[in-house]
Amino acid sequence: MKKIIxxxxxxxxxxxxxxNLRLLKISYLKNxxxxxxxxxxxxxxxxxxxSCGHPIKVYEVTNKAGxxxxxxxxxxxxxxxxxxxxxxxxxxxVDKKPNCFQKKYPKFFDAxxxxxxxxxxxxxxxxxxxxxxxxxx
Amino acid sequence: MKNLIQLTIFLPFVLFAxxxxxxxxxxxxxxxxxxxxxxxxxxxxxxxxFDKIKKVLEEDQLLExxxxxxxxxxxxxxxxxxWNKRRYNIPNEQDFWDFISELWLVKRASQLQWDFxxxxxxxxxxxxxxxxxxxxxxxxxxxxxxxxxxxxxxGLPSNKELIFVLSLPFLRTMDLSKSEICxxxxxxxxxxxxxxxxxKIKVPQLKKMVGSNFYNKKTFNKxxxxxxxxxxxxxxxxxxxxxxxxFSVTQQMDLMLKSDLKDWSKYYNLLQKIDDLxxxxxxxxxxxxxYPSAELQMNWLRPKSKNI
Numbered sequence: 198m199k200k201i202i203x204x205x206x207x208x209x210x211x212x213x214x215x216x217n218l219r220l221l222k223i224s225y226l227k228n229x230x231x232x233x234x235x236x237x238x239x240x241x242x243x244x245x246x247x248s249c250g251h252p253i254k255v256y257e258v259t260n261k262a263g264x265x266x267x268x269x270x271x272x273x274x275x276x277x278x279x280x281x282x283x284x285x286x287x288x289x290x291v292d293k294k295p296n297c298f299q300k301k302y303p304k305f306f307d308a309x310x311x312x313x314x315x316x317x318x319x320x321x322x323x324x325x326x327x328x329x330x331x332x333x334x
Numbered sequence: 335m336k337n338l339i340q341l342t343i344f345l346p347f348v349l350f351a352x353x354x355x356x357x358x359x360x361x362x363x364x365x366x367x368x369x370x371x372x373x374x375x376x377x378x379x380x381x382x383x384f385d386k387i388k389k390v391l392e393e394d395q396l397l398e399x400x401x402x403x404x405x406x407x408x409x410x411x412x413x414x415x416x417w418n419k420r421r422y423n424i425p426n427e428q429d430f431w432d433f434i435s436e437l438w439l440v441k442r443a444s445q446l447q448w449d450f451x452x453x454x455x456x457x458x459x460x461x462x463x464x465x466x467x468x469x470x471x472x473x474x475x476x477x478x479x480x481x482x483x484x485x486x487x488x489g490l491p492s493n494k495e496l497i498f499v500l501s502l503p504f505l506r507t508m509d510l511s512k513s514e515i516c517x518x519x520x521x522x523x524x525x526x527x528x529x530x531x532x533x534k535i536k537v538p539q540l541k542k543m544v545g546s547n548f549y550n551k552k553t554f555n556k557x558x559x560x561x562x563x564x565x566x567x568x569x570x571x572x573x574x575x576x577x578x579x580x581f582s583v584t585q586q587m588d589l590m591l592k593s594d595l596k597d598w599s600k601y602y603n604l605l606q607k608i609d610d611l612x613x614x615x616x617x618x619x620x621x622x623x624x625y626p627s628a629e630l631q632m633n634w635l636r637p638k639s640k641n642i
Contacts, residue, residue: 229436240451271454298433304422308554309437318443322436325448326476328495329458331465333472 218256221267224290226251229298230319233283237273239324245281246320249297253278253290289323373410422549428493430544431532435490435497438566439478447481452502455479457515464516468590483617485570486624489522491532498522504618508611514604524586530579535565574624584631605632
């Protein structure tokens with residue numbers, strides 16, 4: 198009986214979570230490494246580190262007032278990758294699978310024997326960059 | 335009927351035949367891995383050796399079909415071998431420097447102290463406009479603000495997206511405006527374009543390694559990468575640039591900025607500020623070691639007076 202009650206609450210909880218989110222698209226990480234953040238800020242806690250080309254689900258979020266959001270403060274998407282739900286900068290994602298460095302030079306990349314700390318910092322590096330591009334007027 | 339009997343006699347021998355020599359061998363992995371990646375045609379060809387039943391095939395007019403199958407399998411084999419070889423490629427000139435500069439930033443994260451919370455200074459917008467004003471279009475760049483006085487400002491070797499490093503303590507002490515920071519970045523931009531930093535990295539075998547392949551070598555020589563990163567340290571923290579390089583950069587700046595005297599005088603004042611800082615603040619006394627020297631740069635910029 199206890200199990201049934203527990204299952205009931207769990208299904209209710211997940212149903213509530215799903216009603217606020219609508220899958221918008223599946224995008225891919227274009228940077229060498231990247232982080233999914235707890236909040237829509239580049240200095241926010243990292244939930245997980247992802248490698249280039251990792252598929253990421255981008256959601257449209259509906260709040261209690263019924264307003265729909267796709268991008269949050271300073272260009273963040275609400276996304277999920279595996280079991281992790283959080284925020285990532287929209288400029289880090291592309292709609293087509295990118296030509297990643299790791300895929301282009303897999304054995305060279307493996308030979309460098311990078312550690313988990315390096316992966317983490319590499320993701321942070323992209324969060325810390327201020328990126329720009331000059332264009333023709 | 336005769337053919338059918340012959341085929342039933344030959345088939346068991348054919349089925350247990352050894353791997354044909356025509357299919358290119360796969361190296362760079364275990365035999366199990368190599369077997370896994372083989373195409374269906376190649377696996378079939380390993381079981382059926384058409385050369386042993388040539389006579390039967392000829393009589394059944396199936397020789398052409400068998401040849402087609404052999405050709406298809408060998409083509410796929412060659413393609414796979416080529417793909418496997420390509421996996422051992424070392425980045426070419428275009429990809430290498432962006433990657434190695436980022437690797438250096440990652441490996442020196444604790445020394446450079448770039449992973450800290452900071453507001454958006456809006457430097458990317460200001461520098462984008464400045465580049466456009468100077469006529470440099472379609473230039474992608476990344477600016478990394480570090481919280482360390484060990485580095486002042488530096489343009490790291492890069493091709494696709496130019497990488498600039500700026501020291502927050504340096505900018506704060508100098509109390510620089512956005513337009514002054516842009517001038518510093520533009521100096522670094524000129525250094526990157528002239529490959530001044532890249533040409534200073536004199537690691538033996540590095541030039542040979544970039545864009546090559548290590549398929550036939552047993553292991554990749556990681557020492558070359560480590561040495562390159564150490565050369566980065568040497569240039570950024572100790573050696574910097576020489577007088578000749580500084581002279582050429584200052585001349586280029588002079589030429590570019592002269593069209594707008596406001597910018598030119600801003601640049602001159604910036605050098606004056608740097609000169610004052612270096613002479614009065616012990617924390618930044620090494621600046622002249624890296625960029626010799628603001629005082630000389632001002633001398634080079636000053637119009638020469640002619641004696642009549």
